[in-house]
Amino acid sequence: MVAFDEMLPEVSGLRKSYSAYDGWLKEQDPARLTEKMRDAERVFRKTGITFAVYGEQEASERLIPFDIVPRIISGSEWRRLTQGIEQRVQALNAFLDDIYHRQEILRAGRIPRELIAGNEAFLPEMIGVRPPAGVYTHIIGVDIVRISENEFYVLEDNARTPSGVSYMLENRETMMQLFPELFQRIKVRPVENYPQLLRQSLETVRPQGTRDAPTIAVLTPGSYNSAYFEHAFLADQMGVQLVEGQDLRVVDGHVAMRTTEGYKRIDVLYRRVDDAYLDPLTFRPDSALGVPGIMDVYRAGNITIANAPGTGIADDKAIYSYMPEIVEFYTGRKPVLGNIPTWRCSEPDSLKYVQEHLAELVVKEVHGSGGYGMLVGPAASKQEREDFSRKLAARPSNYIAQPTLSLSTCPILTEKGLAPRHVDLRPFVLVSDRIRIVPGGLTRVALKEGSLVVNSSQGGGTKDTWVLDD
Amino acid sequence: MLLGRTANGLYWMNRYIERAENMARLIDAGLRMALTRTQSASEEWNSVLLSAGSERAFSQKYTDCTAANVADFLLRDVSNPSSAMASIETARNNARMVRTALTRETWESINEAWMSLKRMLENPIDEREMPTVLDAIKRDTAQIRGAFYGTMLRNEIFDFAQLGTYIERADNTARILDVKYYVLLPSISWVGSSLDNYQWESILRSVSAHRSYRWVYDAEYRSVNIADYLIVNARMPRSLTFCYRFILEHLDFLSTDTGTRHACHATAERIHRMLKVGSIKDVFDTGLHEFLGDFIAENTRLGDEIAQDYRFY
Numbered sequence: 001m002v003a004f005d006e007m008l009p010e011v012s013g014l015r016k017s018y019s020a021y022d023g024w025l026k027e028q029d030p031a032r033l034t035e036k037m038r039d040a041e042r043v044f045r046k047t048g049i050t051f052a053v054y055g056e057q058e059a060s061e062r063l064i065p066f067d068i069v070p071r072i073i074s075g076s077e078w079r080r081l082t083q084g085i086e087q088r089v090q091a092l093n094a095f096l097d098d099i100y101h102r103q104e105i106l107r108a109g110r111i112p113r114e115l116i117a118g119n120e121a122f123l124p125e126m127i128g129v130r131p132p133a134g135v136y137t138h139i140i141g142v143d144i145v146r147i148s149e150n151e152f153y154v155l156e157d158n159a160r161t162p163s164g165v166s167y168m169l170e171n172r173e174t175m176m177q178l179f180p181e182l183f184q185r186i187k188v189r190p191v192e193n194y195p196q197l198l199r200q201s202l203e204t205v206r207p208q209g210t211r212d213a214p215t216i217a218v219l220t221p222g223s224y225n226s227a228y229f230e231h232a233f234l235a236d237q238m239g240v241q242l243v244e245g246q247d248l249r250v251v252d253g254h255v256a257m258r259t260t261e262g263y264k265r266i267d268v269l270y271r272r273v274d275d276a277y278l279d280p281l282t283f284r285p286d287s288a289l290g291v292p293g294i295m296d297v298y299r300a301g302n303i304t305i306a307n308a309p310g311t312g313i314a315d316d317k318a319i320y321s322y323m324p325e326i327v328e329f330y331t332g333r334k335p336v337l338g339n340i341p342t343w344r345c346s347e348p349d350s351l352k353y354v355q356e357h358l359a360e361l362v363v364k365e366v367h368g369s370g371g372y373g374m375l376v377g378p379a380a381s382k383q384e385r386e387d388f389s390r391k392l393a394a395r396p397s398n399y400i401a402q403p404t405l406s407l408s409t410c411p412i413l414t415e416k417g418l419a420p421r422h423v424d425l426r427p428f429v430l431v432s433d434r435i436r437i438v439p440g441g442l443t444r445v446a447l448k449e450g451s452l453v454v455n456s457s458q459g460g461g462t463k464d465t466w467v468l469d470d
Numbered sequence: 471m472l473l474g475r476t477a478n479g480l481y482w483m484n485r486y487i488e489r490a491e492n493m494a495r496l497i498d499a500g501l502r503m504a505l506t507r508t509q510s511a512s513e514e515w516n517s518v519l520l521s522a523g524s525e526r527a528f529s530q531k532y533t534d535c536t537a538a539n540v541a542d543f544l545l546r547d548v549s550n551p552s553s554a555m556a557s558i559e560t561a562r563n564n565a566r567m568v569r570t571a572l573t574r575e576t577w578e579s580i581n582e583a584w585m586s587l588k589r590m591l592e593n594p595i596d597e598r599e600m601p602t603v604l605d606a607i608k609r610d611t612a613q614i615r616g617a618f619y620g621t622m623l624r625n626e627i628f629d630f631a632q633l634g635t636y637i638e639r640a641d642n643t644a645r646i647l648d649v650k651y652y653v654l655l656p657s658i659s660w661v662g663s664s665l666d667n668y669q670w671e672s673i674l675r676s677v678s679a680h681r682s683y684r685w686v687y688d689a690e691y692r693s694v695n696i697a698d699y700l701i702v703n704a705r706m707p708r709s710l711t712f713c714y715r716f717i718l719e720h721l722d723f724l725s726t727d728t729g730t731r732h733a734c735h736a737t738a739e740r741i742h743r744m745l746k747v748g749s750i751k752d753v754f755d756t757g758l759h760e761f762l763g764d765f766i767a768e769n770t771r772l773g774d775e776i777a778q779d780y781r782f783y
Binding site: 045046047222223228232235236241242243244246247257258259260261262264 | 471472473475566570577581724730780
């Protein structure tokens, strides 16, 4: 099966959104482009835009490979995508509010109760808690794949602590440095104001009764975290403090940070620490990354935590398959953006089907992320499939399966010229009193020919993503 | 508003950059001694180790005090936390931690220094390559300083970083003098042997002052003048007095900004008074070794007080 190429589809020839870029590309000397590719790598290495890879010795800092061919989305395609994303994000927040309060959706029988009650991502501590401004998930990354000219699917919702936005910004910055003339020629909608929008969003959701200029901080697990660069980058761009758990403590019913002049109160915490580590008094007692007592401050309404604890129940892979029902239940409309058909291995019929069709399917752990612990059936060896099949039989409810979709491709620059590679797209959504979506996102690209795994931890790269102002 | 942890990171970032540079300078001076004198080279290298405060750690690892061993230990060995490589790495880790407080230029210069030195110090250094390596360390640290001075806003961030620089530098200069205090003592038996001349030059070289000395004093090396230059002279950028002039200045900025004076302010003033000796002869009279020992202890104490007063931990 030949995948749909977003620049040069098999059937119709060069797509319109790429025509201006293609015109420019044809004028370029290939040697100059190769040189630019090296420049890009130097820029990234010099600025230290690296990420750490877990599970590897040599505590390595690696670059995420960057490809200089942009991924281009037309204005009308983007409008359609944003409609679908907005609808989905509204539904996610409504679902979270419902699930931690009246649980109407369970009473209505649209989702099985045991899926919530027995789910690690569901936090009983959040029952009855309504966050400031009523927003649960403030920052969301919605992973979208494309199959053909008109078919887009949501691959997963990231409603906990989605990362990658710094790459969206640095990729654009790098492209503008390397090819200023391109941006004169082609009108690309800007993404640079994301940090300002993020700051505005966070200010808007401050706790009731706080000052007009709330104190905001970004909470990072520390400089050894794989996404530390991004945490520092965002704090810097927003002009707020970058704090670690060791800087914080509860003082007089508020969370406060230790400054050179004593403790100063924080109103809004953009946390990049997982739920389990947030408060050793409430969750994992061995956590040194969180703030003892922060959950009490939160329940008293004295701090905004973004994203709220317990949002994981909305992006859990077991819940994912119910997203069409969820969207319809809360918005009263059919989803604009569809789901990928998903087999829940917890259901005996599905499990049977999945076991029989392992060679065609992608099987994922319900709680996994980052491409770890998944099986790509068609690419796996017989032995790998058999091993996986045993794991599946032992804990069926731990897995879901999806067909191996032929993700769209987009060309990358290789030594032998342009070559198509599979891509996905993660636009970033900000929720406060309104929903804001920066026109663009992070395009992840599988660098190996034919590979469908775009995760950076598995050797994927990134591209600048252009939304045309047309 | 600055986090205590960030102030701590800035302070140690600059201390370690300073330390990396000092290591290169000490080795440089040691090499020069080894070139000009053939006798008791191992004694010379031992005093380099003493100046670096690394003699104990060294002796746990090596028995022979040779140029190759000492250079390797002080430049490359990451198990020695004060080696140039370990220092640059610690400085960079601190810079990474406080990255939001640094200009892009400053961060990049530190990151680049780390990348290039990591490459350069990956394998044992060939004797013939030593001058190139030492130059590279000095150049890289100079580049960091240039970016730092050229682009950083003069606020509390700058103050805490600079306190780190000057406390480290004062410690280093005092140690270099203390290790060789006996060769500076004017004794009756001294007849101006060439041996002492070399020793004195080595001291000056360790603080990159062998040329500037001649601009200030007679061409002739004299022990009193050397001590004066490194302790009392307020214009010599590595002298104790110079360091304390700036330590006081930065502490004053901090107290003006916050409207609060702490224990560290009083300590810094006391040390500064201690350096305002009428003439260097007074120091010699009361005992150079005792004077330097007191100074090093007080300087360390000041560092601890700053950490406490500004809530580094």
